[in-house]
Amino acid sequence: MLTIYGKGHRLCDGFSRRSFLQAGGLSLFTGQVLSLSDIFRAEAAAANVPRGASPLINPRTGRHKSVICVFLGGGPPHQDMWDLKPDAPTEIRGEFSPIQTNVPGIHIGETFHRLAKLQDKATLIRSVVGNHGDHAAFQCYTGYRPQDLAVVGGRPSIGSVASKVQGPVDPSVPPFVGLSPKTSHAPWGSTGEPGFLGPTYSAFKPDGPTLDNMRMRDLTLEKLNDRKKLLASFDRLKHEVDYAGQLESQDAKTAQAFDVLTGSKLLKALDLSKEDPRIRARYGTGQPFNFTYDGAPTNNELFLIARRLVEAGVRVVTMTFGRWDSHGDNFNLVRDHGGKMDQAMSALVEDLEARGMLDDVTIIAWGEFGRTPRINKEKGRDHWPQLNSAWIAGGGLNHGQVIGASNRLGEYATERPVHVQEVVATLYHSLGLPPNATTVMDPAGRPQYLTEMSPIKELIG
DSSP states (O other), X not given: OOOSSOSSOBOTTSOBHHHHHHHHTOOSSSSSOXXXXXXXXXXXXXXXXXXXXXXXXOTTTOOBOEEEEEEOTTOOOGGGTTSOOTTSOHHHHOSOOEEEOSSTTOEEEGGGHHHHTTGGGEEEEEEEEOOOSOSOSHHHHHSSOTTTTGGGTOOOOHHHHHHHHTOOSBTTBOSEEEOOOOOSSGGGGOOOOOGGGOGGGSOBOOOHHHHHHHSOSSSOHHHHHXXXXXXXXXXXXXXXXXXXXXXXXXXXXXXXXXXXXXXXXXXXXXXXXXXOHHHHHHHOOOOSOOSOTTSOOOOTHHHHHHHHHHHHTOSEEEEEOOOOOOSSSHHHHHHHHHHHHHHHHHHHHHHHHHTXXXXXXXXXXXXXXXEOSSOOTTSOOOEETTOEXXXXXXXXXXXXXXXXXXXXXXXXXXXXXXXXXXXXXXHHHHHTOOTTTOEEEOTTSOEEESOSSOOOHHHHO
16 A cells, blocks of 8 residues: 555654655555566566567557457347347347448447447457357456466466556556456456466556555645655665665666656546546446446446546556346346447547547457347346457457358357457557567466467458
């Protein structure tokens, strides 16, 4: 926990020795306490970009590339959202009708009437394969199953890889932020794990306690910004604590650590009170939070926060939106979750476009698997890993298309099966990381490629 006040041995300039030591162990970027100086040194070392990495800045816009991953925890029903089957029997097709989008010949579920007007900026993938049956975000964030490389810590998520390989755009803004709330079913609240890269490359999680820790109480910003006074205090402390390794020599990385504390860029991005009320209204709140149970609420404001974060310099934002495990009352759940998602996601696309950012930000929304074609006796749909769908927009990709197709009942892919790894490979490509050329070293000293498959050629060609 960060504390820049407190009791303990007071220095002659009013600072507390104990408080400085606590500041040195700021747990901003990880779930455990690490030295910020250590973190920034690690990120500086990562500036030696692995073989095959692409330029990190869009030469046309001068902006960094970002990805916003929207995990629809629980497994959304593809046949009620993106791949409707109006000609199927009643027990298959359900209660929704397809509506025409602004791209001739492409139809989506009636719940998404706002997104239908933006289909030229998005792509539907109706033939995602390779899912497993577990309720977890792991595969959506890595492309792999949890068991892969588990002996050395597991595969790292896309945000952790971006943190390692690309590092921060701004020294006071973490490259990877996870907005998923804590959920009763823990895997639905995952922000993406660092795997074998280690906790230094975990997501920054701006939850209540973390934000509270970042706000200075008894110490004024003016006093903290007095860098000479601050570093002089550290120098006087050094001879007391260096023998224990609690305080390292002062260098540029220590200064960067304090940029996180004194810089307001991250806190401003997280503070929605600074946003135009008209824009906030366009996104909505997603309340009331229905069908939450052991999953995530439909918090529309996360989409707005995500836009503010990538604008501030974050490379990867992950979030969980809703609880889509619709074994019962499937259609009312989709009306509720789908309508809120339609408002928030369309607002995000329009907002990014208005700011000239859409070509530099890739948005993806998908879940861990699809759902059964046949409606069960509880008016629900059960787990169906054999087929899934995904919605992807922005990132300068080729949009206004549908990739792949399923059979008449929505059971399996009949055209252009797209493996989960191909989807994740496309996200890496969007960040400027060629997945088949970029490697990260595992703890055994072996270089590991980001994926074993290539990006979706229809999107990047």
